[in-house]
Amino acid sequence: xxxxxxxxxxxxxxxxxxxxxxxxxxxxxxxxxxxxxxxxxxxxxxxxxxxxxxxxxxxxxxxxxxxxxxxxxxxxxxxxxxxxxxxxxxxxxxxxxxxxxxxxxxxxxxxxxxxxxxxxxxxxxxxxxxxxxxxxxxxxxxxxxxxxxxxxxxxxxxxxxxxxxxxxxxxxxxxxxxxxxxxxxxxxxxxxxxxxxxxxxxxxxxxxxxxxxxxxxxxxxxxxxxxxxxxxxxxxxxxxxxxxxxxxxxxxxxxxxxxxxxxxxxxxxxxxxxxxxxxxxxxxxxxxxxxxxxxxxxxxxxxxxxxxxxxxxxxxxxxxxxxxxxxxxxxxxxxxxxxxxxxxxxxxxxxxxxxxxxxxxxxxxxxxxxxxxxxxxxxxxxxxxxxxxxxxxxxxxxxxxxxxxxxxxxxxxxxxxxxxxxxxxxxxxxxxxxxxxxxxxxxxxxxxxxxxxxxxxxxxx
Numbered sequence: 001x002x003x004x005x006x007x008x009x010x011x012x013x014x015x016x017x018x019x020x021x022x023x024x025x026x027x028x029x030x031x032x033x034x035x036x037x038x039x040x041x042x043x044x045x046x047x048x049x050x051x052x053x054x055x056x057x058x059x060x061x062x063x064x065x066x067x068x069x070x071x072x073x074x075x076x077x078x079x080x081x082x083x084x085x086x087x088x089x090x091x092x093x094x095x096x097x098x099x100x101x102x103x104x105x106x107x108x109x110x111x112x113x114x115x116x117x118x119x120x121x122x123x124x125x126x127x128x129x130x131x132x133x134x135x136x137x138x139x140x141x142x143x144x145x146x147x148x149x150x151x152x153x154x155x156x157x158x159x160x161x162x163x164x165x166x167x168x169x170x171x172x173x174x175x176x177x178x179x180x181x182x183x184x185x186x187x188x189x190x191x192x193x194x195x196x197x198x199x200x201x202x203x204x205x206x207x208x209x210x211x212x213x214x215x216x217x218x219x220x221x222x223x224x225x226x227x228x229x230x231x232x233x234x235x236x237x238x239x240x241x242x243x244x245x246x247x248x249x250x251x252x253x254x255x256x257x258x259x260x261x262x263x264x265x266x267x268x269x270x271x272x273x274x275x276x277x278x279x280x281x282x283x284x285x286x287x288x289x290x291x292x293x294x295x296x297x298x299x300x301x302x303x304x305x306x307x308x309x310x311x312x313x314x315x316x317x318x319x320x321x322x323x324x325x326x327x328x329x330x331x332x333x334x335x336x337x338x339x340x341x342x343x344x345x346x347x348x349x350x351x352x353x354x355x356x357x358x359x360x361x362x363x364x365x366x367x368x369x370x371x372x373x374x375x376x377x378x379x380x381x382x383x384x385x386x387x388x389x390x391x392x393x394x395x396x397x398x399x400x401x402x403x404x405x406x407x408x409x410x411x412x413x414x415x416x417x418x419x420x421x422x423x424x425x426x427x428x429x430x431x432x433x434x435x436x437x438x439x440x441x442x443x444x445x446x447x448x449x450x451x452x453x454x455x456x457x458x459x460x461x
Contacts, residue, residue, distance in 0.1 A: 019369070019370050019373040019374070021366055021369075021370070022365070022366060022369060022398050022399065022402055023398060024362045024365075024394050024395050024398050025394070025442065026394045026442030026443070026445060026446055027398070028393075028394065028397030028398050028400075028401055029393070029394065029397070029442065029443070029446045030446075031103055031397060032103075032393070032397075034447070034450055037443050037446055037447055038447060039078075039079065039082065039083055040083060040390065040393070040439075040443055041440060041443040041444060041447065042079070043079055043080055043083040043084075043390070044391070044436050044439060044440050044443070045440060046079070046080070047080075047426055047436075048436065048437070048440075053423070053426045056423035056426065060072075060076075060419060060423070063075070073415055076415060076419060077415065080419070080422060081415060081418065081419065081422075083390040084388070084389055084390040084391075084411065084422055085389070085410075085411050085412060085413070085418050085422070086109075086389065086410045086411070086412040087412055088412065088413060088414050088415070090141055092412070093107075093109070093141060093145070093410070093412050094144075094145065096389075096410065096412075097145045097410070100408055101147055103397060103400060104397070104400025104401060104403075104406070105396055105397075105400050105406050105407070105408050106156075106384075106405065106406060106407045106408070107142070107145050107155075107407065107408060107410050108156050108157065108158060108236070108386060108407040108408060108409045108410060109138050109141060109142050109145075109157050109158065109410050109412065110157075110158040110160075110409050110410060110411045110412075111131075111134055111135060111138050111158075111160070111163065111411075111412075111413070112411045112412075112413050112417055112418050112421035112422075113131050113134060113160065113163045113413075113417070125213070125216055128163070128164055128165065128166075128216070128217070128220060129220070131163040131164055132164060132220045132223065132224065134163075135159065135163070135164070135224050136223070136224065136227055138157060139157060139224070139227050139228045139231050139233050140231065142155040142156070142157040142231075142233045143155055143231040143232065143233055153232065154232045154233065154234055155231075155232065155233045155234070156233070156234050156236060156356075156384075156407060157228070157233050157234070157235055157236065158235075158236050158237075158238055158409065159224065159235045159236065159237050159238065160237075160238050160240075161221070161237060161238070161240075161248050161251060162240060162244065164217055164220045164221060164224070165213070165214075165217035165220070165221075166213060166217075167244060169206075169210055169213055169214060169217065169247075170243075170244040170247040170248065171243055171244065171247070172205065172206060172210060172247075173186065173214075173246070173247035173250060174243060174244060174245070174246040174247045175205075176203075176205040177246045177247065177250055178246060186203060186250065188250060188253035188254040188256070188257045189254075189257055191218065191250070191251065191254035192254045192255070192257040192258045194215070194218055195218045195219070195221070195222040195254065195255075195258060196222070196258060198219070200215060201214060201215055201218075218251075218254075221251060221255060222255075222258075225255050225258075225259050225268060225269055228268060229259055229264065229268050234266075234267065234268055234269075234270065234299065234354075235268060235269050235270065236270045236272065236299070236301045236356065237252050237269065237270060237271055237272060238272055239271070239272035239273065239274050239303070239305075240307070241307055241310065241311065241314075242277065242311060242314075242323045243314070245274075248271075249271060249283075249287075252269055252270075252271045253287075255269040256269050256271075256291070256296055256297075256298075257294075257296070260291070260296045260297040260298070260299070261295070261296060261297070262295055262296075262297065262352065264297075265297075266296070266297035266299070267296075267297035267298055267299030267352075267353075267354055268297075268299075269299065270299030270300060270301055270354065270356070271287070271299070271300060271301070272300075272301040272302075272303055272358075273300055273301070273302055273303070273338060274303055274304070274305035274306075275302065275303065275304050275305060275325075275331055275334040275335035275338050276304050276305035276308060276324050276325050276331040276334070277305065277323050277324060277325070277334075278323060278324065278325060278334075279323070280334060280338060281334060281337050281338055281341070284300070284338050284341060284342070285341060288300075288341065288342070288345050288353075292345075292349065297351075297352045297353070297354070298345070298349070298352065298353045298354070299353075299354045299355075300342055300354070300355050300356070301355075301356040301358050301386065302335065302338055302339060302342060302355065302356065302357060302358060302359075303358045303359070304331055304335055304359065304361075305324070305331070306425070308324055311323055311324050312324060332361070332363075332364075335359070335361075335364060336364070336367060339357065339364070339367065339368060339371070340371065342355045343355070343368070343371045343372065343375055343377065343383065344375070346375075346377055346381075346382050346383055347375040347376065347377060350382070351381075351382055353382060354382045354383070354384075355382065355383045355384070356383075356384050356385070356386045356407070357383065357384070357385050357386070358385075358386035358387070359385075359386075359387075360387055360388075360391065360392040360395065360436075362395060362438075365385065365395055365399065368383070368385070369399075369402075369404070379402065379403045379404040379405070380403060380404065380405050381405075383405075384404070384405035384406065384407055385399050385404055385405065385406045385407070386406070386407045386408075386409060387406070387407075387408060387409070388408070388409050389408045389409060389410045389411070391436060391439070392436075392439060393439070394438075394439055394442050396408065
């Protein structure tokens, strides 16, 4: 990342006299250097160009052949990689996070490692064991990034389960979970017991090889959460495709049974709920009530969802009903309902219920902050906000300046690892990239203001 204006934020918090709506007019851009704003504007405009997103991997390969690996890499580092990635080494990440912390923002590290559904390239236990080592190092790095050495302070980190287990196994488990009456054989309690004891599982729906892989996968997940708990790092498990999500939710429930009990001071394992799916509100309500009855802490990352095109195409090919909401407005309504449900849960259960409002939508953020004030939820309490690194800074900075807990999702790694990951994320988040027009307008306004001589700022070194 380019050098960030080293200005410590004032954390005044919302006015105690009444709720004051936040202003997302780009005023907080004064905290950032002109070089950063220029790059952000250029990169966001590039990413809003559909051919670049659609053919990103092919264009990258073409660029390497035409320009050579060194020049092509330099251009990527100065643009897309520099905008959306913290860097390659732990020291790069620390430098990026220090800049964010100076702006009142917090890190949410994300390892860009995953298995695509039906992939035949990344197979074998050795690949998953290598990913386990990477995840454990990410836990350590997340812990080391905390601003204070207070051992009771907690960090957050994203966890992609398909980096630790096969998508094929997830599909098998999903099919099993969806069968009426058969899911009891794979209850969260039984899986939690198997993780704790290390005893062999006997699952009739799986063959010997699949059962062995499930056992190894449970062991890997258990080790990650065990280490994260010891390091005071909360794990936010990513949601994926609907063909995988029931299996992922089953595993999250198993981990929650073990690690989200009141005696553990959780929630240490959170699940992600995608508001663009038709059944999300009912699943969220059911899961929240089940956690409350069981006396378990409940952690939720609430997102709109990123796999819209693929979900609709899969449903069309299979001749099944689309699992997604019919349009963007319906998704917004679903998100609002889920948000209201969770804020009510937080107000009733206090620290036993945590929520990340992961949204780039200004209206959603305003709704959340207003309801937090009405329900008496403190801005730096069990509700936090999340946005992607390199995007939506006009919202992130305004929230951070007002004293809210704001996290930036931060991928890191080598150029070769991260660029394919970024291109896939861009393909999945086309609507978010197209919707960044307002951010582009605000960036243009701020740059024009500076270039016309009314307060040109250059980042200090």
